[in-house]
Amino acid sequence: xxxxxxxNHHVILSEAASLExxxxxxxxGTVNLFWYxxxxxxxxxxxxxxxxxxxxxxxxxxxxxxxxxxxxxxNLRKPSVQWSDTAEYFCAVNAQGAGSYQLTxxxxxxxxxxx
Amino acid sequence: DAxxxxxxTHLIKTRGQQVTLRCSPISGHKxxxxxxxxxxxxxxxxFQYYEKEERGRGNFPDxxxxxxxxxxxxxxxVNALLLGDSALYLCASSRDTFQYExxxxxxxxLTVT
Numbered sequence: 001x002x003x004x005x006x007x008n009h010h011v012i013l014s015e016a017a018s019l020e021x022x023x024x025x026x027x028x029g030t031v032n033l034f035w036y037x038x039x040x041x042x043x044x045x046x047x048x049x050x051x052x053x054x055x056x057x058x059x060x061x062x063x064x065x066x067x068x069x070x071x072x073x074x075n076l077r078k079p080s081v082q083w084s085d086t087a088e089y090f091c092a093v094n095a096q097g098a099g100s101y102q103l104t105x106x107x108x109x110x111x112x113x114x115x
Numbered sequence: 116d117a118x119x120x121x122x123x124t125h126l127i128k129t130r131g132q133q134v135t136l137r138c139s140p141i142s143g144h145k146x147x148x149x150x151x152x153x154x155x156x157x158x159x160x161x162f163q164y165y166e167k168e169e170r171g172r173g174n175f176p177d178x179x180x181x182x183x184x185x186x187x188x189x190x191x192x193v194n195a196l197l198l199g200d201s202a203l204y205l206c207a208s209s210r211d212t213f214q215y216e217x218x219x220x221x222x223x224x225l226t227v228t
Contacts, residue, residue, distance in 0.1 A: 044219040090157050101171040103217060105157030
């Protein structure tokens with residue numbers, strides 16, 4: 001079974017600082033990878049996804065993530081955060097094949113951006 | 116287009132009772148998945164249904180069951196509620212089982228006392 005680890009439970013940054021949130025997964029086969037964001041009081045929204053092709057994927061609101069297969073990682077980055085990026089961020093993986101239709105989520109990283 | 120809708124928004128039940136949660140997927144989406152999110156954790160997969168058939172089941176006891184209707188809406192039932200069932204229950208829809216981009220609803224907050 002696949003699992004997802006998010007290294008940071010809570011990250012506090014000042015506006016304009018750069019962001020990198022770590023995500024590692026455990027699964028030996030082909031995977032689809034996702035980052036979801038949950039703003040305060042709102043439901044989970046898809047930030048970006050990787051299915052295949054270019055391992056550097058760009059999402060909404062200036063976010064990007066890089067898939068490094070050899071490291072089983074899919075880290076989320078943003079060059080300059082804004083106060084409005086305050087939210088909880090979840091990394092998720094879907095293992096292709098073998099009838100696996102579920103998304104497996106990490107525990108989430110809470111990001112607080114200080115104006 | 117309307118997003119995924121769930122009802123009710125909040126629910127308070129007593130231990131041992133039964134509860135039914137409802138979900139309507141995005142128009143055109145044929146697959147519905149259910150997740151449980153307890154405080155401080157990421158969502159945990161419970162079920163996926165596609166074309167009224169169960170396609171996947173997570174590590175949850177048999178007290179949890181679900182079904183999907185011809186209009187692709189879905190219900191999640193939990194019997195013999197335990198305090199530990201208190202959580203946010205999320206429904207997600209996708210176009211089919213091979214389209215893994217899932218869209219989430221706002222959830223139903225279940226409190227078991």
